[in-house]
Amino acid sequence: MPLIMSLLQPLLADVAAESVNLAEAGPLILAAVLLSLVVIYFASKVGGEICARINFPPVLGELVGGVVVGISVLHLLVFSEGGTTEPSLLTTFIQQTAGMDGAVAAVVANTASEVISVLSEIGVMILLFEIGLESDLEGLLKVGPQAAVVAVVGVIAPFVAGTLGLVTLFHVDLVPAIFAGAALTATSIGITAKVLAEIQRLTSPEGQIIIGAAVLDDILGIIVLAVVASLAKTGTVEISNVIYLMISSVVFLVGSVVVGRLLSPFFLGMVDRLSTRGNLLVPSLIFAFVLGYIAVILQLEAILGAFTAGLVLGETEKRRELEEQILPIADMLVPVFFVCVGARTDISVLNPLEPANRAGLIIASFLVLVAIVGKVVTGATVFGQPGINRWAIGIGMVPRGEVGLIFAAVGSVSGVLSKALDAGIIVMVIVTTFVAPPLLRLVFKPGATEALPTSDVAVESPPEG
Amino acid sequence: MPLIMSLLQPLLADVAAESVNLAEAGPLILAAVLLSLVVIYFASKVGGEICARINFPPVLGELVGGVVVGISVLHLLVFSEGGTTEPSLLTTFIQQTAGMDGAVAAVVANTASEVISVLSEIGVMILLFEIGLESDLEGLLKVGPQAAVVAVVGVIAPFVAGTLGLVTLFHVDLVPAIFAGAALTATSIGITAKVLAEIQRLTSPEGQIIIGAAVLDDILGIIVLAVVASLAKTGTVEISNVIYLMISSVVFLVGSVVVGRLLSPFFLGMVDRLSTRGNLLVPSLIFAFVLGYIAVILQLEAILGAFTAGLVLGETEKRRELEEQILPIADMLVPVFFVCVGARTDISVLNPLEPANRAGLIIASFLVLVAIVGKVVTGATVFGQPGINRWAIGIGMVPRGEVGLIFAAVGSVSGVLSKALDAGIIVMVIVTTFVAPPLLRLVFKPGATEALPTSDVAVESPPEG
Structure with a gap:
C-alpha cells in the first residue's frame, strides 16, 4: 500500500494523466518486481541444479536459465534496452491478473525492469x-x-x-x-x-x-x-x-x-x-x-x-x-x-x-x-x-x-x-x-x-x- | 557499466533526447541508489544507536533518523510523491560530483527514488x-x-x-x-x-x-x-x-x-x-x-x-x-x-x-x-x-x-x-x-x-x- 502514494509521481504523470490509473500503478510496480524475482529464482534454481547434477558449474545453469526466461525464448524477463517494443509475457500476465490498461502497464514494466537492473x-x-x-x-x-x-x-x-x-x-x-x-x-x-x-x-x-x-x-x-x-x-x-x-x-x-x-x-x-x-x-x-x-x-x-x-x-x-x-x-x-x-x-x-x-x-x-x-x-x-x-x-x-x-x-x-x-x-x-x-x-x-x-x-x- | 546499456531505454528517451547524456544516466542511477542507501544506513545507525543508549526502541531512532535526512530537515532523501519540485541535496551532490545536466539529473533522481521505494x-x-x-x-x-x-x-x-x-x-x-x-x-x-x-x-x-x-x-x-x-x-x-x-x-x-x-x-x-x-x-x-x-x-x-x-x-x-x-x-x-x-x-x-x-x-x-x-x-x-x-x-x-x-x-x-x-x-x-x-x-x-x-x-x- 505505501506505493499508492506514488500517485503523485511526476514521472508517471507524464505518461498517463488519469489519476485513478496511477493510483493502481504503485502497488503494481511492487507486484511486477516480485513476479520478476520469482521468475529469476526459478530460472536460477532449475538451471543451477541441472548443471550441478551433470557436473557443470551451477552459474552456467543460471546463465542458461536466464536465456530461457529472457528475450531469446520465453520473453518472461525482457529489458527495455533490448530495443524490443513487444511487452514481455510477464507484463501481459500482470496486466491480465491485475486488469490494468496499456499505458499503466508500460510504466509498470519499465520501472520494474529498472529496479531489477539495479538489483542485479x-x-x-x-x-x-x-x-x-x-x-x-x-x-x-x-x-x-x-x-x-x-x-x-x-x-x-x-x-x-x-x-x-x-x-x-x-x-x-x-x-x-x-x-x-x-x-x-x-x-x-x-x-x-x-x-x-x-x-x-x-x-x-x-x-x-x-x-x-x-x-x-x-x-x-x-x-x-x-x-x-x-x-x-x-x-x-x-x-x-x-x-x-x-x-x-x-x-x-x-x-x-x-x-x-x-x-x-x-x-x-x-x-x-x-x-x-x-x-x-x-x-x-x-x-x-x-x-x-x-x-x-x-x-x-x-x-x-x-x-x-x-x-x-x-x-x-x-x-x-x-x-x-x-x-x-x-x-x-x-x-x-x-x-x-x-x-x-x-x-x-x-x-x-x-x-x-x-x-x-x-x-x-x-x-x-x-x-x-x-x-x-x-x-x-x-x-x-x-x-x-x-x-x-x-x-x-x-x-x-x-x-x-x-x-x-x-x-x-x-x-x-x-x-x-x-x-x-x-x-x-x-x-x-x-x-x-x-x-x-x-x-x-x-x-x-x-x-x-x-x-x-x-x-x-x-x-x- | 552494465547499465550503460540503458542508453536505449525508451522511458529515458521521452525525457531527454540526447543519447550522449543518456549513456551517462545508467551508471548514475546505480550511483544515486548507492548513495541513498549510504544515507539511509547512516541515519538508521546513528538514530538507532542514540535511542538504544537512552533506552528507547532503536526503531524510533530509525524513524527520527529518516525525518532528519528526509523532506523535513536535510532534504537528502526526497521522494517525488511528496509534491516537492526542488531537487534533493543528494541529487545536487551527485550532479556536482558526476557533472550531469538537469534533465539527466531529474531522470536519475526519479528512478533512484523509485528503486529505493521498492527496496523499502x-x-x-x-x-x-x-x-x-x-x-x-x-x-x-x-x-x-x-x-x-x-x-x-x-x-x-x-x-x-x-x-x-x-x-x-x-x-x-x-x-x-x-x-x-x-x-x-x-x-x-x-x-x-x-x-x-x-x-x-x-x-x-x-x-x-x-x-x-x-x-x-x-x-x-x-x-x-x-x-x-x-x-x-x-x-x-x-x-x-x-x-x-x-x-x-x-x-x-x-x-x-x-x-x-x-x-x-x-x-x-x-x-x-x-x-x-x-x-x-x-x-x-x-x-x-x-x-x-x-x-x-x-x-x-x-x-x-x-x-x-x-x-x-x-x-x-x-x-x-x-x-x-x-x-x-x-x-x-x-x-x-x-x-x-x-x-x-x-x-x-x-x-x-x-x-x-x-x-x-x-x-x-x-x-x-x-x-x-x-x-x-x-x-x-x-x-x-x-x-x-x-x-x-x-x-x-x-x-x-x-x-x-x-x-x-x-x-x-x-x-x-x-x-x-x-x-x-x-x-x-x-x-x-x-x-x-x-x-x-x-x-x-x-x-x-x-x-x-x-x-x-x-x-x-x-x-x-
Missing part, C-alpha cells in the same frame, strides 16, 4: 564484495606481477590478432576492426570468480592470479572502451581522458586499500561499540557502497569499489563473521545478476537458418577462435610459479560476459559496427561466456594441482541441509 | 516474513478470538469517536469527517512488530494478541479505505467491492495457511534434494514473493503474503536455519523501510508559528487524543486471559505509521479533505507513530508480566561482537 548490479557488487573478503591481499600482491602480465597480454593478444585478422582476412575498415578487436579484450570478472568459488579454487595460486588479472583486466577494458568510444565518435583519441582514467584507477585501487587499512582499526572499534542489530553488516555495506559510488564517479565500475572494500575488510578479525552474514545476502541477490545476463543475451543471432545471420556467423567463428586462443596463451606467460596450472589460468580469463555486450551496444549505437560485425561480437560473447565455466571445471580436475588447504571459507563450503 | 517495500516484506517465522501459528490461533475483538474494537472505537467528534465539535461535513475517522483506524503492523521484537516480547501472550490483531487490523484498514475511497469518489459505497475484499482476504489468509501446510512436506523434500547454494533461502523467498504477489493482485498488501509465508515455514523443521539466514537480509533491507517512512514524514505541519498550521493543530490535538484512547481501550476488551498486560496490548495498537498517511494522501488528492483536516491527520500519524515505541517499552517494563521462556529466536538475541 547490487547483486554483482555483493558477489565481488564476497570475493574480496575471501581473497588474501598479501597473496594477491605476491602474485601481482604475474597477474599484471596475464592481464596485459590478455588484452593485447586478442586485440591485435582480432583487429589485424578482420582487416586482412575480412577486409573490414580499420575503425570498426579496432572496435571489434577491443570487444575481445575484457574478461568478465563476475563469471570467472563465481566458477572459482563454486569449484573451491578461489584461494589457490591459480585462483589468485586469475582474480588479480581479471580486476586489472576490468580496468584495462574500461580504458580501452574510452579509447575506442572516442575514436568512434570523433575519429581521434582523447589522450587526456585515457591518462585521467589510468591515473584515477591506480589512485582509486591503491588509495582505497591504503586508506582502508589505516581506517580499519577505527572501523573495528566502532563496530564493537554499536549495540543494535546489523552492527557489523551495515557499516560494512556503507564502506562497500561508498567505494562503489566513488568508483562510478571516477568512471570506473562499482564492482571494483565493492571488491576493494571486501579486500580491506577481509584483512580484519571480523572476516569470518562478515562472510557468514554476507552469505544469505549473496544467495538472494547474486542470482539476479547471472539470470539477467542470460536474459539480456539474444541467441537468435546464432540461428544459421536465418540468411542474415550467416555473414555474422563466419566472422563470429573467427572472433571466437581469437577470443579463446588470445586468452589461453596468457597462461604461458606466468613466470616464477613452477607446477602451476597454466591451462586453468588461460581458460579462467576467457569469459567475456556482459562487458563484451557493452562494446557491441556502444559500437552499434554509434553506427561504427556493421550488422554482421555486431552479431559476430554478440556470438563471441555468448560462446566465451558459456564455454568457459565447464572448461574451467575440466582443467581444474582433482589432482591437477597440489592439494589445497582445507577451506574455512564460507562460500566454498557445501550447502547445509 | 521488500524490506517491510522481509520484516513481516521474519515476524511470521517467529510467530507461533498455534499460539496465534489460540488468541485468535481475543485478537479479533481487539482488532474490531480498535477500528470501530476511533472511527465512531473521531467522526462524531469532528461533526459535533468542529462542524466538519459528514463525508470528510468519515474520511478522517477512517484514517484513525489502521494500526501500522511494521512498527509494532519491530518494537515487540526489539524488547523480546514477540512470543509473549500480549505480543501474539497484538500481532494477530494488527494483521486483522491491516485487512480491516484496507476494507475501510475501499469504503471511504468509493464514498469520496461517487458519494455512495460500492457494497460489491467491500464484499469482494472481505471474502478475498479471508480466502487468502485461510487458503494460504491451509495450502501452505499441505505443501510444506513437499517443500522440505525438495529443499533437501537441492545441492546448490541458497537451497533453503531461495525457495522460501519464492514462496513469500508468490504470496505477496497474490495479495497485491487481490488488492491486499504484499506484507500479508510475506507474513503468511513466514507463518507456514515457521511451522517446519527448517525454522531455525531459515531464521539465521533471513537475519542479515533483514538487517540490510528493513532499515530502508523505517528510514523511508521517516523521510516521507513532513513535520513542518507541526510548526505552530506558521499561522496556516494552527487550525490543523487544534483538530490534530483532538485526533491524537481519539487515536490513542480509541486504541488503548482495546486492551480492556481482552477476555479469558487473567494477568495479561492490558495496557501493553492497547498501546501496541497505537502507531498508525504509513497507513494513516495513505488515507491522508488519498483524501487530499480526491479533494475531500480540507487543508486543516489533512494536516490534522498527518500530525495524528506522526504523534502516534513516534509516541508508541517508547510507551510500549515503558508498559512492558521487566516484571510487568510473567517470566518469559528463554528465547531461542534469532531476532531477539543480542547482536554479536
Whole structure:
C-alpha cells in the first residue's frame, strides 16, 4: 500500500494523466518486481541444479536459465534496452491478473525492469564484495606481477590478432576492426570468480592470479572502451581522458586499500561499540557502497569499489563473521545478476537458418577462435610459479560476459559496427561466456594441482541441509 | 557499466533526447541508489544507536533518523510523491560530483527514488516474513478470538469517536469527517512488530494478541479505505467491492495457511534434494514473493503474503536455519523501510508559528487524543486471559505509521479533505507513530508480566561482537 502514494509521481504523470490509473500503478510496480524475482529464482534454481547434477558449474545453469526466461525464448524477463517494443509475457500476465490498461502497464514494466537492473548490479557488487573478503591481499600482491602480465597480454593478444585478422582476412575498415578487436579484450570478472568459488579454487595460486588479472583486466577494458568510444565518435583519441582514467584507477585501487587499512582499526572499534542489530553488516555495506559510488564517479565500475572494500575488510578479525552474514545476502541477490545476463543475451543471432545471420556467423567463428586462443596463451606467460596450472589460468580469463555486450551496444549505437560485425561480437560473447565455466571445471580436475588447504571459507563450503 | 546499456531505454528517451547524456544516466542511477542507501544506513545507525543508549526502541531512532535526512530537515532523501519540485541535496551532490545536466539529473533522481521505494517495500516484506517465522501459528490461533475483538474494537472505537467528534465539535461535513475517522483506524503492523521484537516480547501472550490483531487490523484498514475511497469518489459505497475484499482476504489468509501446510512436506523434500547454494533461502523467498504477489493482485498488501509465508515455514523443521539466514537480509533491507517512512514524514505541519498550521493543530490535538484512547481501550476488551498486560496490548495498537498517511494522501488528492483536516491527520500519524515505541517499552517494563521462556529466536538475541 505505501506505493499508492506514488500517485503523485511526476514521472508517471507524464505518461498517463488519469489519476485513478496511477493510483493502481504503485502497488503494481511492487507486484511486477516480485513476479520478476520469482521468475529469476526459478530460472536460477532449475538451471543451477541441472548443471550441478551433470557436473557443470551451477552459474552456467543460471546463465542458461536466464536465456530461457529472457528475450531469446520465453520473453518472461525482457529489458527495455533490448530495443524490443513487444511487452514481455510477464507484463501481459500482470496486466491480465491485475486488469490494468496499456499505458499503466508500460510504466509498470519499465520501472520494474529498472529496479531489477539495479538489483542485479547490487547483486554483482555483493558477489565481488564476497570475493574480496575471501581473497588474501598479501597473496594477491605476491602474485601481482604475474597477474599484471596475464592481464596485459590478455588484452593485447586478442586485440591485435582480432583487429589485424578482420582487416586482412575480412577486409573490414580499420575503425570498426579496432572496435571489434577491443570487444575481445575484457574478461568478465563476475563469471570467472563465481566458477572459482563454486569449484573451491578461489584461494589457490591459480585462483589468485586469475582474480588479480581479471580486476586489472576490468580496468584495462574500461580504458580501452574510452579509447575506442572516442575514436568512434570523433575519429581521434582523447589522450587526456585515457591518462585521467589510468591515473584515477591506480589512485582509486591503491588509495582505497591504503586508506582502508589505516581506517580499519577505527572501523573495528566502532563496530564493537554499536549495540543494535546489523552492527557489523551495515557499516560494512556503507564502506562497500561508498567505494562503489566513488568508483562510478571516477568512471570506473562499482564492482571494483565493492571488491576493494571486501579486500580491506577481509584483512580484519571480523572476516569470518562478515562472510557468514554476507552469505544469505549473496544467495538472494547474486542470482539476479547471472539470470539477467542470460536474459539480456539474444541467441537468435546464432540461428544459421536465418540468411542474415550467416555473414555474422563466419566472422563470429573467427572472433571466437581469437577470443579463446588470445586468452589461453596468457597462461604461458606466468613466470616464477613452477607446477602451476597454466591451462586453468588461460581458460579462467576467457569469459567475456556482459562487458563484451557493452562494446557491441556502444559500437552499434554509434553506427561504427556493421550488422554482421555486431552479431559476430554478440556470438563471441555468448560462446566465451558459456564455454568457459565447464572448461574451467575440466582443467581444474582433482589432482591437477597440489592439494589445497582445507577451506574455512564460507562460500566454498557445501550447502547445509 | 552494465547499465550503460540503458542508453536505449525508451522511458529515458521521452525525457531527454540526447543519447550522449543518456549513456551517462545508467551508471548514475546505480550511483544515486548507492548513495541513498549510504544515507539511509547512516541515519538508521546513528538514530538507532542514540535511542538504544537512552533506552528507547532503536526503531524510533530509525524513524527520527529518516525525518532528519528526509523532506523535513536535510532534504537528502526526497521522494517525488511528496509534491516537492526542488531537487534533493543528494541529487545536487551527485550532479556536482558526476557533472550531469538537469534533465539527466531529474531522470536519475526519479528512478533512484523509485528503486529505493521498492527496496523499502521488500524490506517491510522481509520484516513481516521474519515476524511470521517467529510467530507461533498455534499460539496465534489460540488468541485468535481475543485478537479479533481487539482488532474490531480498535477500528470501530476511533472511527465512531473521531467522526462524531469532528461533526459535533468542529462542524466538519459528514463525508470528510468519515474520511478522517477512517484514517484513525489502521494500526501500522511494521512498527509494532519491530518494537515487540526489539524488547523480546514477540512470543509473549500480549505480543501474539497484538500481532494477530494488527494483521486483522491491516485487512480491516484496507476494507475501510475501499469504503471511504468509493464514498469520496461517487458519494455512495460500492457494497460489491467491500464484499469482494472481505471474502478475498479471508480466502487468502485461510487458503494460504491451509495450502501452505499441505505443501510444506513437499517443500522440505525438495529443499533437501537441492545441492546448490541458497537451497533453503531461495525457495522460501519464492514462496513469500508468490504470496505477496497474490495479495497485491487481490488488492491486499504484499506484507500479508510475506507474513503468511513466514507463518507456514515457521511451522517446519527448517525454522531455525531459515531464521539465521533471513537475519542479515533483514538487517540490510528493513532499515530502508523505517528510514523511508521517516523521510516521507513532513513535520513542518507541526510548526505552530506558521499561522496556516494552527487550525490543523487544534483538530490534530483532538485526533491524537481519539487515536490513542480509541486504541488503548482495546486492551480492556481482552477476555479469558487473567494477568495479561492490558495496557501493553492497547498501546501496541497505537502507531498508525504509513497507513494513516495513505488515507491522508488519498483524501487530499480526491479533494475531500480540507487543508486543516489533512494536516490534522498527518500530525495524528506522526504523534502516534513516534509516541508508541517508547510507551510500549515503558508498559512492558521487566516484571510487568510473567517470566518469559528463554528465547531461542534469532531476532531477539543480542547482536554479536
